Structure formats: C-alpha cells, structure tokens
Amino acid sequence: MSKNKVSFAWAFKEFIWPRKNIVLLGLILIILKSLAGLVLPYATKNLIDDIIPSQDMRSLKILLVVVVLSIVVQAVSSFSLTRLLSVEAQHLISLLRAKVQKKLLTLPIRFFDNNKSGALVSRVMTDVEGVRNLVGTGLVQLIGGSLTSIISLVILIKINATMTLFVLLPVALFAVIALKAFGYIRPIFRARGKINAEVTGRLTETLNGIRVIKGFNAEAQELRTFENGVERLFLNVKKSLTATAMMTSSSALLLGLASAGIMGIGGYFIMNGDMTYGEFVSFTLFLGFMIAPIVQMSNIGSQLTEAMAGLDRTQELMNMKEEDDPEERTLLIDKVIGEINFKNVSFSYDKGKEVLHDINFSAPAGSVTALVGSSGSGKSTIAGLAATFLNPDKGVVSLDGTDLSKVNLSSYRSNLGVVLQDDFLYEGTIRENILFPRPDASEQELLEAVNGAYVNEFTDRFKDGLDTVIGERGVKLSGGQRQRISIARALLADPKIIILDEATSNLDTESETFIQKSLQSLMQDRTTFVIAHRLSTIQKADQILVIEEGRIVEQGKHKSLLEQKGRYFELFTYQSRI
Structure with missing residues (x-):
C-alpha cells in the first residue's frame, strides 16, 4: 500500500x-x-x-x-x-x-x-x-x-x-x-x-x-x-x-x-x-x-x-515508539530503598561504537558514588543510564534488585532528582522555578528548600525576593545563583536518587562554600551519583569510580585511590598544582 x-x-x-x-x-x-x-x-x-x-x-x-x-x-x-x-x-x-x-x-x-x-x-x-x-x-x-x-x-x-x-x-x-x-x-x-x-x-x-x-x-x-x-x-x-x-x-x-x-x-x-x-x-x-x-x-x-x-x-x-513503553515497562515501584546495581553494562550511541564496556558496580542505598575521568570517558553516560534517560544495549541496570528497563518510568522518576551543569530554568520567577517539580508544595516546604540551598542568601537582596523574574534560561542570574535554584528545586522534589552533573562547576569560592553545605543536606540518606571534574568536591564520597574510555579503571575511596598512585592520583596531583 x-x-x-x-x-x-x-x-x-x-x-x-x-x-x-x-x-x-x-x-x-x-x-x-x-x-x-x-x-x-x-x-x-x-x-x-x-x-x-x-x-x-x-x-x-x-x-x-x-x-x-x-x-x-x-x-x-x-x-x-x-x-x-x-x-x-x-x-x-x-x-x-x-x-x-x-x-x-x-x-x-x-x-x-x-x-x-x-x-x-x-x-x-x-x-x-x-x-x-x-x-x-x-x-x-x-x-x-x-x-x-x-x-x-x-x-x-x-x-x-x-x-x-x-x-x-x-x-x-x-x-x-x-x-x-x-x-x-x-x-x-x-x-x-x-x-x-x-x-x-x-x-x-x-x-x-x-x-x-x-x-x-x-x-x-x-x-x-x-x-x-x-x-x-x-x-x-x-x-x-x-x-x-x-x-x-x-x-x-x-x-x-x-x-x-x-x-x-x-x-x-x-x-x-x-x-x-x-x-x-x-x-x-x-x-x-x-x-x-x-x-x-x-x-x-x-x-x-x-x-x-x-x-x-x-x-x-x-507512530514513533514511546520511551515509557506500556508493553515492556510493566512494573510499578511502590517503595524505593535506593540500591542501584550495574551488571555487565555496555552502551553505544551509534551502532558498532561502544562508549561503555562491561561496567560493573554497586551503589548501596544512601551512598555517594563519584564518577571521575577525562572528558568523553563515559561519566555522563553512566549517569544517564542511572536516570533511565538511556537504556543499556547489554547487561542490566537495577534498582533494589528490579531491572530498570522493565520499570514504569513515571513511578521511578517520581523518586529521582537531577541537578545538571547547565540546568534549565524557565523564564518566570525564582519561586515558579523552584516549585517546578511540586507546584502544590506548601509555603513552608518551599522556604525549607530555599534555605537548604542558600537561595535566600541572594534573594533577600532582591527587591521582589522569590518573585523576581529571572529572564529566559535565567540570564539575569549568575551561574552560582542558577545552580542554587536547581539544588533548591531538587530539595523540594525530595527524591530517593540524585544525579549531580558538575553541580559545582559554575561556582565561585564563596558560592561553593554555600553549595557544599546545601549538597550535604541534599545527599543525606539519598543514593547520589556525582560527576565532578573538581576532585576537591568529592573527597568524602563513599566510592569513587575512575572512568577511562568507557571502562572502570579504578574504584575505591579518596585515600585508598591516592595510595594506589594510579590514574586518580595523577588527576588529583595535576589539579592540586593548578
């Protein structure tokens, strides 16, 4: 026909x-x-x-x-x-x-x-x-x-x-x-x-x-x-x-x-x-x-x-296939504990060009997993798989023992929070942007998120406070201010799993001090994946995965990785000199 x-x-x-x-x-x-x-x-x-x-x-x-x-x-x-x-x-x-x-x-x-x-x-x-x-x-x-x-x-x-x-x-x-x-x-x-x-x-x-x-x-x-x-x-x-x-x-x-x-x-x-x-x-x-x-x-x-x-x-x-295919994604999540496992995971954006090769690791509930490595090594791809933005070509990414490729995306993502390097803000007020994940949140919940991310530190200086209009993509704010609004948004969502992609990259020293405090409260009792080029921000992580060319080449805590004098030691020593 x-x-x-x-x-x-x-x-x-x-x-x-x-x-x-x-x-x-x-x-x-x-x-x-x-x-x-x-x-x-x-x-x-x-x-x-x-x-x-x-x-x-x-x-x-x-x-x-x-x-x-x-x-x-x-x-x-x-x-x-x-x-x-x-x-x-x-x-x-x-x-x-x-x-x-x-x-x-x-x-x-x-x-x-x-x-x-x-x-x-x-x-x-x-x-x-x-x-x-x-x-x-x-x-x-x-x-x-x-x-x-x-x-x-x-x-x-x-x-x-x-x-x-x-x-x-x-x-x-x-x-x-x-x-x-x-x-x-x-x-x-x-x-x-x-x-x-x-x-x-x-x-x-x-x-x-x-x-x-x-x-x-x-x-x-x-x-x-x-x-x-x-x-x-x-x-x-x-x-x-x-x-x-x-x-x-x-x-x-x-x-x-x-x-x-x-x-x-x-x-x-x-x-x-x-x-x-x-x-x-x-x-x-x-x-x-x-x-x-x-x-x-x-x-x-x-x-x-x-x-x-x-x-x-x-x-x-x-006629295009939907991301949340009801025939394949049939499982609904009632209660999330937060343990995420990668088992023999491989992934490619283009056929025949794998960017991740046989990735295996476990992120226990409430732990902080830091992903470090060169640009293009596959850190964001791993975070994308954990966020269900991508699906593995081989292997399984699981949450509390359940294969994420079979889970209804809405039920999973209602437990997910993301803070990206270039986080998206709508043209509108600061209040509207923070309320984005939960428009029906109470004023008390909003203020707790605002204080937790130290947004009030700069909004108190604005004439209209939280009702200040920020312009398209937040152009009227500094990078650090936009980042704090993103963190407040994630705090208000109250997720069980958090992806932080270069969350401190846009910050000056003063802002970073505020953010480090707010991130501590955001990551508490939540399974967190942190992608960071600035290795000073992840020294307290429960585990650090060093990714190179789509493979985990080193794994451990900050101190033990330094003692190995391998790739992590090289990266950390180089940044310390800078």
Whole structure:
C-alpha cells in the first residue's frame, strides 16, 4: 500500500470520521448552496425564451422573487459553512498541536539529542495546520464542487449533447494534467516542511546563542547560514509555484479553447434553428457551473496535497515508539530503598561504537558514588543510564534488585532528582522555578528548600525576593545563583536518587562554600551519583569510580585511590598544582 493511501486512511479515521456529524452538516449546506446557485441559469432561460417574448409581468415578479431567495440561501449557507467548518478546523488544529506535544514528551532523550528543538517546534506548530483543509471547507468544497459539476453535466447533456461532448474532451485532458501535477507536488511540499523545520531550528539556536555569536563577532557567518536556508526554502516554493502555475495556465487554455468552440457550435445551432437564444445562454451559464468547481478543485487539491504532506510527517512522529513503553515497562515501584546495581553494562550511541564496556558496580542505598575521568570517558553516560534517560544495549541496570528497563518510568522518576551543569530554568520567577517539580508544595516546604540551598542568601537582596523574574534560561542570574535554584528545586522534589552533573562547576569560592553545605543536606540518606571534574568536591564520597574510555579503571575511596598512585592520583596531583 502506498504512503499516500496509508496517510489518507489514517487522516480519515483520525480527523474526519470523529467529526462526521459536522462534516455531514457541511455537505448538506454546500449541496444547498450549489442547488441554489443553479436557479439563476434556469431563470435566465425562462426570462429570454418565455417571459420577455410574452411580456408576462406577473411571471417576471415571481422569477425575481425566486432568484432573490436563491441568492439569500447561497449567502446564508456560505456563511454557515465557513463559520461551522473553519472554526471546527481551528479547534482541531489546537487539539492536534497538544496531542503532538504530548507525544513528543513521551519520546526518549536520544530522539531529542538527534533533532533540533526549533525543528520540533515547527513540527508541532506548522505541520498540523494542513488538517484545516481536511475538516475545514477544503474537503467539503471538493465533494460539493464534484456534485455541482455532475448535476450541471446532466443538465448540459439534456440541453445539447453534442456541445457537451465537445467540452468534455479538454476537461478530461485537464483532469489528467492535474492528477500528474498533484503527484509531482506532494514530495515538494513534504520537503518544504523539512526545510522549514531546519531553518526555524537554526533561527531558534541563533537567538538562544546570541551572546556567543556576538562574543565571537560571528553575526555575518550566522546571516550567511540563515540566508542559505531561506534560499533553499525559496527554491522549493518556486518549484511548487511552477507546477501550480502550469495547472492554472493549462486549465485557462483548454477551457478557453472549449469556450471558443462552443461559441462557434452554438452560433451554428441557433442559425439552423436547433437551439434557442435562452438555451444557448443557459448552456453557457451551466457550463460555468460545471467548470468552475473543476478549476476550484485544482486549488483545493493543491491545498489537500500540502495538508497530506504535513500530516505524513505528523503521522511519522505519532507512530514513533514511546520511551515509557506500556508493553515492556510493566512494573510499578511502590517503595524505593535506593540500591542501584550495574551488571555487565555496555552502551553505544551509534551502532558498532561502544562508549561503555562491561561496567560493573554497586551503589548501596544512601551512598555517594563519584564518577571521575577525562572528558568523553563515559561519566555522563553512566549517569544517564542511572536516570533511565538511556537504556543499556547489554547487561542490566537495577534498582533494589528490579531491572530498570522493565520499570514504569513515571513511578521511578517520581523518586529521582537531577541537578545538571547547565540546568534549565524557565523564564518566570525564582519561586515558579523552584516549585517546578511540586507546584502544590506548601509555603513552608518551599522556604525549607530555599534555605537548604542558600537561595535566600541572594534573594533577600532582591527587591521582589522569590518573585523576581529571572529572564529566559535565567540570564539575569549568575551561574552560582542558577545552580542554587536547581539544588533548591531538587530539595523540594525530595527524591530517593540524585544525579549531580558538575553541580559545582559554575561556582565561585564563596558560592561553593554555600553549595557544599546545601549538597550535604541534599545527599543525606539519598543514593547520589556525582560527576565532578573538581576532585576537591568529592573527597568524602563513599566510592569513587575512575572512568577511562568507557571502562572502570579504578574504584575505591579518596585515600585508598591516592595510595594506589594510579590514574586518580595523577588527576588529583595535576589539579592540586593548578
């Protein structure tokens, strides 16, 4: 089955069928509008052939009333149609955006590592917009237009079959051209969604990294990159516009030739007495009613093609495997003691390139395990496995004897707290950022977390205190202040397991003194993994794992590792000299 059929079947089941009552009402309205529109050609024939020659004023008044009523019906049905379907389409877009966002949040960390945030924003906001052409007026107009064309065709055959046959030849030729064009345009629209996402992604990155760009005087370089993306987008649009223009021009040419032919044939029939003036005018008007929907259908068809291309990408996203797979992750954790074991664990980001090799160690409940080693040695990968952000390719990571790959992620992560090197803060107040893991926490619990992380040491100096707005990603705060807010957030969450990734790396000496105290209270009775380049911060750890090239090369406490005079001794001696 082709991708096209799969996508339309999915779109019909997902979007149209659940709204069948509204779509049906829309169809009734468009049929009503179409039938009301057919009154005018009939009335014109009667006016020219019967009423004017007989000078029947009474019939003229009746005719005018009928025509005015048909125009009113057209206007009311047209307004109702737009109001009903366009509003429902916009409602559906908002629901679908929320659904795609919900799906995105269920995908694994690895997916986000491989996709730009700006590109994902485009998939949430732009790709779903095409659905308005399915549930909105587009699809209904396509069906209603087809119906109008069929009714008009029947009437045209009744008026003059020979002239109708002459018209059908260019119309059929146009239909073939249009179908070929739609097949050509759809991949272009699909590629456009991808290019648009890339350009949006780059723009988002540029705005987020504006300090680095200005710091390195790289504005011209960024502008060139963006201009290249915009140029690719333009070339894609040019392609689709060329195909659409070809359709429109061919329709104008073919239908124009048909009109010229009808003038000749019609003139011949009238002169021979085989056709009245009224029939000729009526035929011409009905011909317009048959052809207009066909031309309109080419535009709607183009919109539907664009819609299906966007929905192809949406469907692709919605079919992705979720991180918390309910079929595989069936175990719920009631009570966490906190013992974590790595048994024969290997992991690779790319197939065939292992970054961890046969890792074995145990982190007892309430203990502090420090991970040290060179950059890129695998420390963050081990922490990612402990946090269930990653899953091992081989071996088992277990919590209290239970394989974490079988555990429901929500039940595990409700017991997890993370403090990262570049921790994320929302644009908003300090209070909102600390309350992030537990929005319903009491003021007393909030203040305990604030005091525990020594956040009050700097908020007391702010005019608005905890209600100070910190700017996007906390740009109005120092690195140490942002780190303390992250630690307060972790304290408020009250987890059983904590991951500290370079938690003291952004701190000056004074801040580090405060943080060391707050970290002691945060780590108390909690299983903690600490990633640290500054070895002075982990001397009291229960165990230190020295990681090099994805392997544990040394393991023990600070003192015993120094006595071994191995890799840890080298690292510690080097840092002490600095």
